[in-house]
Amino acid sequence: MIGLPDNDDWYSTPRSFVEKYKKPLLYALAVIITLGTILIVFAIIHAHPSPREPLCPKIEPLVPTFNRSIDTILNDPTYKKQSIHRLSSAVKIPTVVQDNNPSPHDDPDFYYHFQEFQDFLKLTFPLVHSQLHLQKVNKFGLLYTWQGSNDTLAPLLLMSHQDVVPVNEATLSEWEYPPFSGHYDPETDFIWGRGSNDCKNLLIAQLEAIEQLLADGYAAPERTLLLSLGFDEEASGNHGAKHLSEFITNKYGNDSLYAILDEGEGIVEVDKGIFVAAPVVTEKGYVDVIVTINGHGGHSSIPPDHTTIGIAAQLIAALEDSPASKAFQFHDDNPVYGFLTCTAEHSESISKKSRNIILNAIKKSKKTLQALTDFLVNDSRLRDLIRTTTAIDKIQGGVKANALPEDTSFLINHRVDLHSSVNKTLQSDIDLIKDIAKKFNYGVSFMGETLLEETELGSIDIIFERPLEPAPLSPHKGPVWDILTGTIQDVFQNGVLDEDEDIYVTTSLFSGNTDTKYYWNLSKNIYRFNPSIIDEDLAKTLHSVNEHVDVPGHLSAVAFIYEYIVNVNQYGNSD
Template structure:
């Protein structure tokens, strides 16, 4: 009998998308020393007397309309009410599972989401009075703040309403109950599921617009907010319906820029910070491998059952990982460059290889070797595969007729889904020949089926690597200049020794932006918050939390960016 592969939910502590895992990369920049040790065996600090200009200081972009930036960042009353809003948002447990019904088919299933909508209406009265609010597929939220000049491309901000479930077994391990939204005044921390993924961003976007409305701001350019409700289960019901809805209204390449959840700002040395908007995502492909064989009584087994054949193929696949393909156009190189130029923690030899990599094949190779030795960077320069589900056999005394397993791949940005599957096929062909099996893929037999059976390779879900968004030009300059202004002239205004640099970054997972590629080439995944190790380790896990001041900087960025795009951007 055929064995059906079923979706299996992972506990919230184990389920971790590329975004959440590679948030940790920012924290890792402070310890790039480890890479230097791998490469050179040295741990001494280097002189920064000679600096290249690849990670120079960006000029702050200061808007003429600058009414509330200081209020948002430094006013105690504003902070108090901002904390209260995020805290109450966290208290509504909008958990989403891996497989979910259509909202119209089971409204009760989504009761907390309807409650969340009511909370937003009550909490942001000016937004709901002045913006058009539409519900797409019942729960997806699209806010439209109509600009005065319809020929200008709209700016689109994204976030998601849902949060990963809290494993009830871990409930007692939380410092404070996971849906309490508790604020600890002594540590300036807001606790709870969704505090950092990503109700903080959703609330920040609404708070920024509420404040702009209170300031009587009149946008020239239309502002859109698009909030999905199942990002943590791939956005199949939310973003996948919101994106075409927006595209139908505005057309292809109709949006000036998109801002969604992503990396923030990380300290790389004392007083030195790097902001890292993500401008690329790896691709994705799931492959189901099915070994079809003969059944029978287990008392007279063949030399290898279908489970044995499948196990050998798994071993071969795991023993032959994809080769790295580090190239300097990988967005992570920009991040490494900023660390090399501005952090005393990067050893001299490693720094030199980073700086020389664009012109030296040897330095580029040695840098690739170092990156491959560190798990925080390794998977950003190669395609990965992970065997995540394995099914075979139904009874102790019956030979397994069918054994199946699922391989999840994250596709390197210079590769493709086809190239990834082709490599799986090469090893499947090797195993098929070894055991006398046929090989089937894409509706045809590569090797004819034999009396023993055949191996089938089937692609069930795929996504090519995301287009790499520009890291230069007018759209990027407004983004980078806004980040620089918010932190240099706002967050760090009383810190004389603080320095901020802006780089790009890469993510191995996929956000809801995967459905929005047709709308613009300018997609940046960025949350304007300062990251630290304790915050990053708790995303999708126990004790998720966010620093209250970091939440304020996210609000300030959205506020400033809307105004800057109006003032400085052309069509």
């Protein structure tokens, strides 16, 4: 047969071939199998990516051994009734401040209602006033000290403020109930009135928690507890918190406090049954810029091309439209990213596209950070957290219809971005004002220094007030943070929310400033947190018509402060 050997040796040929190439064949086969396995595994992973570590995991609740009254505070009808009376009575006392207030030493009568309020506190919280040491700083600032048994431990400081913003009399008819009635509506479970949500609710909750701990026989804590109550936070705290912080610094020294907890962001429901608590770990900066256009008067029948009011209008339009006011930029260290990731990971209502934009920003590439910037710019609730804001809040000019205004002034309020500074913000304003001044032939001065010589038309004068750089970023890892967040998790997950509801704790940022700006030297651990669930309607009435607070939210704040004091002493006594 053609092609086949004519003897039996042909059977031996394959065997010889196999024996000769046995090892290389087995090696090749192993390589093929290995490569095939890798390709199959790669295909599986590509089709079903392995789960990454969550960016916003559930925090372990921190449960205290002393929690005698937590359930009473949250659920007892008698306690609730008493708490309503205490907060309602506090709201009835109109501790109003203006933008500029006299010194308490120069005009104590101006602070008449603050004395009334402090008399009310003394009557309402007898155990606090008999067992804690009260010192009055600059007459109306209150510093309560619950002396600890271990002087080597740094004190814990709780803060809030006694003052409230004024009520615009033109809006009185729009209020559901008179703004200082402290009215309680059992149908809505709301207490109405100015200060009910900013922040007499927190102040009363702090005192209620301490009063209840004393009533429960809670022994003097190892760690000293301080409670600092300013009286002009709504006017930048120059008479209250500023003096209180200096007093505390003189007594304890710099970097002397374990942690500071003041008013701040609350807890929000980001989806049905999904809540996010986000203590604020830093604040934007602040500066007021006052611009005055000095010109010449005359009869309005012979006007110049632009009156000083007209020049002011040109400046205001340019400032509001300036590139600096629209310089949005998300940076990966912005603590608002914590809130965003919690929402993206746990809310089903957020779109897939939005979720991907938020979660992909963790890659920190130019593309992913810009995508998140663009996303935030389109959300009016979030966009101001990634830029320096410009708000024209006051304007004054002119005295009569037939008289040209000799001078016109306006005030610009800036909230300075975390990655900017007061100097950068001022320089941006100066550059823009100089451009307008050149266009309309005006001089310019800054804080009395001539930048452009005054012309025959006049000069534009610029000064600034209340400069404040962005706040230092407080740690959001480590034992101090863990005690704060573990307490939030326990109180709300195990005490306030239903079984089918969940809460996550992370970081956040807001545009406002609190009295903590005077306390930066006292602790690196400064947190601003309102331990209550806040809905959008509650937030909208802050500093506005129909300010109100829900009673369950107030009671949750009492429970949180009670437990936080205990947890700090149980778990945090190892400075």
